[in-house]
Amino acid sequence: MIAARPAVATNRTLLGVVIFIASESIFFLAIVLAYIAYREAGLATAKATLDLGRTAIFSLALFGSSATMIGGRLRMTTAMLFAVGFIAMFVIGGLSGVSLAVVPIDLAVTDSYYVVAHLHYVLFGGTMLGIFVGMYWHFVDAVWVVVFSVVYLGTLL
Amino acid sequence: MRSWPHRKNAFSIPKPSIRLSPCTALSFWLSLAGGIVLYFSFLAGGAPDTGWFSYAPLAERAFAPGTGVDYYIVGLAVNGAGTIIGAINLAVTILLMRCPGMAISRVPLFVWMTLITSILILGAYPALTAALVMLLVDRGLGGHFFDPAGGGQAVLWQHLFWFFGHPEVYIMILPAMGMISEVIPVFSRKPIFGYAFVAGSSVAIAFLSFGVWAHHMFAVGLGDTENAIFSATSMLIAIPTGVKIFNWIATMIGGRLRMTTAMLFAVGFIAMFVIGGLSGVSLAVVPIDLAVTDSYYVVAHLHYVLFGGTMLGIFAGAYYWFPKMTGRLLGEVLGRWHFWTAFVGLNLTFLPQHWLGAVGMPRRVFTYAADTGWGPLNLISTIGAAILAIAIAIFFVNVVRSLRSGEIAGDDPWDAFTLEWSTTSPPLPENFATIPAVTGRRPLWDRKHPELRDAR
Numbered sequence: 001m002i003a004a005r006p007a008v009a010t011n012r013t014l015l016g017v018v019i020f021i022a023s024e025s026i027f028f029l030a031i032v033l034a035y036i037a038y039r040e041a042g043l044a045t046a047k048a049t050l051d052l053g054r055t056a057i058f059s060l061a062l063f064g065s066s067a068t069m070i071g072g073r074l075r076m077t078t079a080m081l082f083a084v085g086f087i088a089m090f091v092i093g094g095l096s097g098v099s100l101a102v103v104p105i106d107l108a109v110t111d112s113y114y115v116v117a118h119l120h121y122v123l124f125g126g127t128m129l130g131i132f133v134g135m136y137w138h139f140v141d142a143v144w145v146v147v148f149s150v151v152y153l154g155t156l157l
Numbered sequence: 158m159r160s161w162p163h164r165k166n167a168f169s170i171p172k173p174s175i176r177l178s179p180c181t182a183l184s185f186w187l188s189l190a191g192g193i194v195l196y197f198s199f200l201a202g203g204a205p206d207t208g209w210f211s212y213a214p215l216a217e218r219a220f221a222p223g224t225g226v227d228y229y230i231v232g233l234a235v236n237g238a239g240t241i242i243g244a245i246n247l248a249v250t251i252l253l254m255r256c257p258g259m260a261i262s263r264v265p266l267f268v269w270m271t272l273i274t275s276i277l278i279l280g281a282y283p284a285l286t287a288a289l290v291m292l293l294v295d296r297g298l299g300g301h302f303f304d305p306a307g308g309g310q311a312v313l314w315q316h317l318f319w320f321f322g323h324p325e326v327y328i329m330i331l332p333a334m335g336m337i338s339e340v341i342p343v344f345s346r347k348p349i350f351g352y353a354f355v356a357g358s359s360v361a362i363a364f365l366s367f368g369v370w371a372h373h374m375f376a377v378g379l380g381d382t383e384n385a386i387f388s389a390t391s392m393l394i395a396i397p398t399g400v401k402i403f404n405w406i407a408t409m410i411g412g413r414l415r416m417t418t419a420m421l422f423a424v425g426f427i428a429m430f431v432i433g434g435l436s437g438v439s440l441a442v443v444p445i446d447l448a449v450t451d452s453y454y455v456v457a458h459l460h461y462v463l464f465g466g467t468m469l470g471i472f473a474g475a476y477y478w479f480p481k482m483t484g485r486l487l488g489e490v491l492g493r494w495h496f497w498t499a500f501v502g503l504n505l506t507f508l509p510q511h512w513l514g515a516v517g518m519p520r521r522v523f524t525y526a527a528d529t530g531w532g533p534l535n536l537i538s539t540i541g542a543a544i545l546a547i548a549i550a551i552f553f554v555n556v557v558r559s560l561r562s563g564e565i566a567g568d569d570p571w572d573a574f575t576l577e578w579s580t581t582s583p584p585l586p587e588n589f590a591t592i593p594a595v596t597g598r599r600p601l602w603d604r605k606h607p608e609l610r611d612a613r
Contacts, residue, residue, distance in 0.1 A: 026287075030320075037313060041309075
């Protein structure tokens with residue numbers, strides 16, 4: 001091999017993640033297409049319930065997190081950041097989980113946003129594993145760009 | 158069936174193997190877990206009773222109030238996750254982990270078919286997962302994706318399901334095609350005729366298979382234009398499939414055929430698959446499909462493809478690779494009995510169903526009136542099914558007997574061409590003691606016959 005080959009043709013983890021993201025994009029595409037098919041029927045409800053301004057601010061935070069990784073020393077630093085972040089967030093989620101295992105506490109907060117907070121700390125922190133993190137994070141951003149445009153900006157039309 | 162490529166590819170692409178990869182384990186256990194969840198529905202208040210395609214709105218909570226469909230959703234989603242991980246694993250292994258000299262234009266055709274199958278899985282399964290998520294939202298959270306009363310469209314389920322469902326039938330047939338592409342050259346004592354065409358036609362099949370899904374929906378009423386387009390794409394797929402058939406036959410022409418049981422099954426595959434393929438082309442014609450849709454004609458077609466095709470191909474692979482997997486030959490005498498009972502049984506079972514469908518017997522009926530005249534053909538079909546059951550029983554008896562007292566195979570009982578036969582039977586933990594040299598498409602043949610090496 002004389003010519004330099006692109007990283008995706010030599011690094012098998014990278015190729016695996018790229019293939020995974022390609023496959024995932026079909027999943028998200030199917031769901032977004034279903035939303036577009038039903039947009040007319042639900043437009044009035046969407047306009048009444050979706051908060052465009054606040055979601056735009058959240059979106060900036062999301063895009064910011066992705067932009068942070070661009071230009072940095074991406075390889076180990078970012079992965080390490082996410083790995084450490086994963087541990088910290090998972091501990092919070094785990095502790096709130098233990099608190100929910102206590103029956104009186106659960107009776108008090110069941111079906112409340114406390115449970116929502118708990119499960120998102122676990123799921124959001126927990127599923128972002130190891131080396132998948134960097135690329136998949138950008139992918140989630142890209143999906144969000146589509147969802148934000150179609151669902152939220154769509155209410156302006 | 159889907160775990161097979163993992164085992165076989167580990168031999169064919171000699172590099173420190175994928176056997177111990179956590180991806181392989183995750184893929185296997187997720188697939189198994191999904192299956193267990195699905196079968197657990199039998200114990201948990203009833204199996205999903207909405208057909209394998211689980212059409213909406215029948216599968217919605219209003220019409221399927223039991224838990225069966227929920228188990229279907231979760232089981233298939235978990236199984237699909239395992240399948241996708243396995244496909245990523247196999248694709249990356251085949252693309253990046255080949256040993257020195259094993260160019261992609263030299264890998265065995267079974268490996269080629271595995272690569273194409275993996276790509277099909279990666280494209281098709283996410284559509285099913287998306288549909289399952291929407292159905293779960295409908296059933297669990299009061300959504301209306303597939304509920305016309307709430308503004309949804311039941312036909313969306315059919316689109317998503319068949320966008321998965323048609324590539325899925327190629328996911329089932331391509332590995333079997335790969336197996337007989339290994340068996341036929343070895344028992345014809347010739348290299349495969351038109352390697353590039355066998356591999357390339359699979360790429361064409363994979364590409365086209367994502368554009369034919371609505372041929373399952375001709376009777377839905379999509380419109381003449383849609384039906385005409387999907388009819389045309391469905392007929393196009395017969396071309397690359399036909400290319401393969403001619404390549405296998407051309408491989409046998411002029412060869413010194415050894416009719417082992419593996420070869421019998423491979424030849425049986427070709428004959429049966431041609432019948433299933435031709436009835437498939439007839440179903441791609443919209444007026445014919447409208448006449449026989451949801452009838453036994455369709456049942457006959459799909460069983461010629463999946464039993465006559467996939468199952469006979471798997472049996473060919475089983476007799477071919479059993480000695481490599483276990484160190485013992487799978488008995489040839491019982492093998493002959495197995496082949497002929499399976500061959501006669503499958504034709505007795507499924508051939509009459511063409512006529513039953515043509516005279517109007519619908520699918521999925523548990524009985525019919527005596528004056529329909531469908532009795533005699535159904536009796537033949539029932540006798541055939543019993544013979545098929547005997548065939549499968551013979552196979553399992555053969556496997557048990559051969560495991561215990563089968564003839565010792567040695568490393569290379571078939572005088573074969575590919576690298577898995579150069580290692581011990583069963584193989585070493587790392588498959589090969591040293592990484593073998595690959596000089597062409599038939600590295601073991603080149604080693605045994607240096608004076609007759611393949612040109613490339």
